[in-house]
Amino acid sequence: MSDERDTHELPTPSLWPIGFAIGVACVLVGLVVSVPVLIVGAAIAIVFGILWIRDLFTTRPAPAAPGPAVAPEPRTATVADLAAPVDRATFLSAATIGVGGLIGAAVTLPVLGFAVLPSFEGDRVKTHDVNLGPITNFPEGEFVIATFMDDPDEGEVSRRTAFIRNNGRTDAGVPSFTTIYSRCVHLGCPVQPNGPIDESAKKDVNGVELRPVLAASFGCPCHGGLYDSEGNRFAGPPVRSLDRFEFSIKNGDLILGRTFSVGHVEGTGAKAQISRYYKAFPGVHVDGVERILYPIPTPGSTG
Ligand code: FES
Structure with a gap:
């Protein structure tokens, strides 16, 4: 057997x-x-x-038969x-x-x-258009703090702040606005404008609060991050420039759209050249070799 x-x-x-x-x-x-x-x-x-x-x-x-050894041919x-x-x-x-x-x-x-x-999946902050009212509410060359609810159905948790500056027109005659999102790109704390806020000129337009401010720069109270008036980081731990909102003008009103991330801004105002990227979490590099070396969001970063 x-x-x-x-x-x-x-x-x-x-x-x-x-x-x-x-x-x-x-x-x-x-x-x-x-x-x-x-x-x-x-x-x-x-x-x-x-x-x-x-x-x-x-x-x-098959197993070799008894006899002289012959190398099997695989x-x-x-x-x-x-x-x-x-x-x-x-x-x-x-x-x-x-x-x-x-x-x-x-x-x-x-x-x-x-x-x-x-x-x-990236960061999904800001999915709804927000009407900030007539562009005449934004004097040329001055920052205005706009505070609004991104999604009224979500309530206060969706409240956002943008720093808006009317830059006049570009060389091509297109209206130009600087539309900086206030969330710090280190860990997500709310960035503050460094300069006096004119509370007496506060306005409420369509549920959006507008307050003029003399902002020469922006600072983050959490870990000392500092940004210039274009949102470029110049001190502290943030890893890129402040995010921005897309904007459009409809029937004379300034409309904020989705947010996007910014690597760096060259130039200022209407002549600014913005290196734009898909929305990234705070703490994430969007360009340079750091983008490859540090692709994971910093633990603790918030939307
Ligand atoms: S969260 Fe802004 S500097 Fe850390």
């Missing part, structure tokens, strides 16, 4: 699983650090995974070999790996999704 365990040939050691594991590790790191690392990891995992599977199905030579499986019935040990190996992979994916993917995906 024959015993299969005695005659079955053990698989030869392979490096493909190690390469596959390195690829999976790169995918996991890439999910946290950056998309290019994720793509490279996925490519490594796919290539080594295919090689590994191919290795499992490669036909191995050969790669052909299509016909792959279509042929596989032996029990190969089937069990492949099934174990496949089922293990499915269980691992079922357990880890939901956890990764909840843990990592919010990092890629």
Whole structure:
């Protein structure tokens, strides 16, 4: 009576699983650090995974018959070999790996999704247009503090502040406004204008509070972040310039739209050149080599 365990040939050691594991590790790191690392990891995992599977199905030579030792000739499986019935040990190996992979994916993917995906969603502050009233409420060359509710349905929790300055017109004749969002880009504290506020000239327009201010710069009371009148950081821990609101003018009214992030502002007023980026969390670099080195929001940063 024959015993299969005695005659079955053990698989030869392979490096493909190690390469596959390195690829999976790169995918996991890439999910946290950056998309290019994720793509490279996925490519490594796919290539080594295919090689590994191919290795499992490669036909191995039968045990050598008694007699003079002859080096067996390894050969790669052909299509016909792959279509042929596989032996029990190969089937069990492949099934174990496949089922293990499915269980691992079922357990880890939901956890990764909840843990990592919010990092890629960006910051969703400001989704509603806000009408700040006639542009005549904004004297040229002066800052006005505009305080409003982003979404009245959400109530006070959606209250925002913008520092608005009418810059007149650009060289092309287009109205220009500096529209700085007050949230500090270090950890999210409310930035204050450095200069006297004219409370006697306070206005309420469509539920928006407008207060003129002589602001030469902006300061953050939390950790001493300082920004110039264009919102560029010039002291303290903030990592980029202050965010801004998109704006438009409709029927003579100034309308604030979504917020966006700013790397740096060159020039001032109507001549300012703004390096604009998708909305990022406070504490996140949007440009330069730091963008690659420090892609994760600072713990504790708030919207
Ligand atoms: S939160 Fe503004 S400097 Fe830290």
